Amino acid sequence: MRRIIELIAVIICFVLQCTFFQAVSFAGIVPNLLIILTSCAGFIGGRRDGMITGFAAGLLIDIFYGRLIGINALIFLYIGYVNGFGNRVFYPEDVKFPMVFIALSDISCLFLQYFSGFLFRARLELPYYFAHIMIPEIIYTMVVTIIIYMPVRSLVNRIYVSRREIQ
Amino acid sequence: MARVQLKRKRVVLPEKYVLVILTVLCVGFMILTLTTDVVSTILSGVAGYTIIPFENGLTEIGTRVNNRMEDLKEVRTVLSENEALRARVAELEQKNNELTADRYELSNLRELFQLNMEYADYEKIGARVTGKDPGNWYSVFVIDKGTSDGVGVDMNVISGSGLVGIVTKVGPNWAQVRSIIDDTSNVSGMVLSTADNLMVTGNLQSMQKGDIDFSQLNDGEGKVAVGDKVVTSDISDRYLPGISIGYISSVKTDPNNLTKSGKITPLVDFEHLDVVLVITRTKDTGEAADETDN
Numbered sequence: 001m002r003r004i005i006e007l008i009a010v011i012i013c014f015v016l017q018c019t020f021f022q023a024v025s026f027a028g029i030v031p032n033l034l035i036i037l038t039s040c041a042g043f044i045g046g047r048r049d050g051m052i053t054g055f056a057a058g059l060l061i062d063i064f065y066g067r068l069i070g071i072n073a074l075i076f077l078y079i080g081y082v083n084g085f086g087n088r089v090f091y092p093e094d095v096k097f098p099m100v101f102i103a104l105s106d107i108s109c110l111f112l113q114y115f116s117g118f119l120f121r122a123r124l125e126l127p128y129y130f131a132h133i134m135i136p137e138i139i140y141t142m143v144v145t146i147i148i149y150m151p152v153r154s155l156v157n158r159i160y161v162s163r164r165e166i167q
Numbered sequence: 168m169a170r171v172q173l174k175r176k177r178v179v180l181p182e183k184y185v186l187v188i189l190t191v192l193c194v195g196f197m198i199l200t201l202t203t204d205v206v207s208t209i210l211s212g213v214a215g216y217t218i219i220p221f222e223n224g225l226t227e228i229g230t231r232v233n234n235r236m237e238d239l240k241e242v243r244t245v246l247s248e249n250e251a252l253r254a255r256v257a258e259l260e261q262k263n264n265e266l267t268a269d270r271y272e273l274s275n276l277r278e279l280f281q282l283n284m285e286y287a288d289y290e291k292i293g294a295r296v297t298g299k300d301p302g303n304w305y306s307v308f309v310i311d312k313g314t315s316d317g318v319g320v321d322m323n324v325i326s327g328s329g330l331v332g333i334v335t336k337v338g339p340n341w342a343q344v345r346s347i348i349d350d351t352s353n354v355s356g357m358v359l360s361t362a363d364n365l366m367v368t369g370n371l372q373s374m375q376k377g378d379i380d381f382s383q384l385n386d387g388e389g390k391v392a393v394g395d396k397v398v399t400s401d402i403s404d405r406y407l408p409g410i411s412i413g414y415i416s417s418v419k420t421d422p423n424n425l426t427k428s429g430k431i432t433p434l435v436d437f438e439h440l441d442v443v444l445v446i447t448r449t450k451d452t453g454e455a456a457d458e459t460d461n
Contacts, residue, residue: 011217011218011221014218014301015218015221015222015225015298016225017301018222018297018298018299018300018301018309019222019225019226019229019297019298019299020225020229021301022298022299023229023233027375028303028375028438029303030301030302030303032301032302033301034301046182047182047186048182048185051182051185051186051189052185055189055193059210060214060218061301061302062196063207063210063211063214064214064218064298064309064341064343065300065301065302065305065307065309065343067335067336067351068197068200068201069196069197069199069200069206069207069210070192070193070194070195070196070197070200071193071197073189073192073193073196074190074193074194074197077186077189077190077193081182081186084182113302113304114304117304117305118304118350118371121350121351123350123371125372128372129371132372132375133303133304133371136303137303
């Protein structure tokens with residue numbers, strides 16, 4: 001049941017990211033909804049949930065928009081896994097904690113994507129990419145996080161936290 | 168409660184092993200996509216039938232909401248300008264918007280029709296753009312036509328006034344198109360006036376400014392000038408000849424003093440693509456189609 005909910009969440013976020021968020025992009029930059037989801041699944045649900053959500057999200061990106069299937073799946077898989085370690089110190093009431101974790105996840109994701117897709121094609125202008133792609137995306141992702149975190153948290157709490165208390 | 172606990176004890180794999188298994192799976196996928204297209208075909212099929220319907224539906228809603236939002240914006244300006252005639256003006260503006268939208272569509276379709284005439288000898292099918300790359304690194308989009316409509320890999324995609332890109336992956340009901348402004352795109356082009364060949368290369372930095380780079384222009388006599396039209400060249404192995412790409416916006420001589428490079432302003436508005444045409448004919452170079460694309 002939990003896996004099904006996770007997969008549905010990934011599909012919804014992926015579809016929104018490719019359609020709705022493209023329409024509300026600022027200067028061609030879109031926020032990274034899938035990183036928010038993967039990161040949240042990690043520190044709210046644990047390493048296992050982070051891994052599975054990340055793997056599914058990355059795989060979808062690879063199938064539809066990637067060239068090499070598996071590369072984004074790998075990046076998102078590890079981001080979900082590492083976020084899972086935050087599970088032990090996570091309190092749902094604290095908003096700063098998820099903000100920091102999501103920002104760090106987004107930065108790592110962008111750097112890994114740069115290394116895997118751009119550096120090896122001798123695109124060495126990292127300062128440019130940092131200023132014009134990474135920073136805007138992180139800021140925009142943070143803004144979206146602030147907007148959607150509260151409603152999503154109450155929803156997720158119902159699935160994850162209540163379950164944890166029962167056990 | 169006791170019965171539930173008795174029912175079965177689930178064997179739970181430790182996280183570390185799950186991580187290793189999934190990592191191996193990812194690496195396996197990568198190796199398999201590099202060597203065969205089995206994984207790609209299977210996953211494209213499965214994912215196509217589960218995700219694409221959602222995406223198509225949402226794009227439809229998005230277009231409507233967008234129209235709606237534009238209506239509202241228009242109405243608001245009118246309100247501040249003329250309060251007395253508010254109701255009347257709003258109503259008229261609404262109608263006007265509908266008509267403008269119609270006219271916009273009409274001119275769009277007319278343009279496409281004209282283009283259809285221009286490249287009349289190629290068989291084409293129309294397709295709608297349903298989704299764009301979720302990240303900010305590439306310029307890749309998905310259209311709502313696939314193998315079942317006759318779309319195949321390496322088919323050229325055009326729109327409005329010129330070349331948009333090339334089909335790089337197909338599923339049964341969708342296809343992935345890489346636009347020519349994408350960082351990994353290379354098109355062999357030709358200056359129409361002098362028939363000099365050049366290489367049109369997408370670049371993320373230029374993409375953000377709405378340009379495409381070109382390089383390796385061999386123009387010894389210095390005839391190529393700003394404003395010259397660039398089309399796809401005859402010697403390209405994947406692009407059909409004579410499709411418009413854009414106009415040269417700047418030229419400079421390379422440090423080697425032999426070739427020139429610069430920027431091209433594309434004819435297509437890549438920000439607002441909604442309908443494209445796929446030319447259902449691939450360029451036949453007489454070679455086996457096993458060459459990997461770049």
